[in-house]
Amino acid sequence: MPRFILSYHHSGKTPANPDQGADQMNRYMAWMKQHAAALTEPQNPLKNKYLVTENGSTEGGKDGSMMGYSILTADSIDHALTIVQECPFLEMGDIELAEIIDMH
Numbered sequence: 385m386p387r388f389i390l391s392y393h394h395s396g397k398t399p400a401n402p403d404q405g406a407d408q409m410n411r412y413m414a415w416m417k418q419h420a421a422a423l424t425e426p427q428n429p430l431k432n433k434y435l436v437t438e439n440g441s442t443e444g445g446k447d448g449s450m451m452g453y454s455i456l457t458a459d460s461i462d463h464a465l466t467i468v469q470e471c472p473f474l475e476m477g478d479i480e481l482a483e484i485i486d487m488h
Contacts (some may be wrong), residue, residue, distance in 0.1 A: 399476075414463070424455050428453050
């Protein structure tokens with residue numbers, strides 16, 4: 385079955401207050417629970433990011449860089465899109481979806 389990577393990119397939108405933040409997190413956790421069978425790696429936040437170029441490295445990554453990822457198994461890209469379009473993270477950023485190519 386095809387596997388997909390969901391890369392989470394924060395756009396700077398934040399909840400207006402702590403209650404909205406808690407509500408958003410609760411809905412995100414419920415979304416992960418609802419799709420637990422498909423989310424084979426549900427939540428992988430990133431830290432200690434560097435942007436590495438041929439001229440060296442810069443701490444912090446680049447603007448809009450990936451802040452985490454999930455791995456999803458689905459019948460098709462259309463099925464994966466349906467799942468991703470329901471994700472509450474979209475209220476604070478974008479999700480890039482791509483099929484993982486099996487090189488074996």
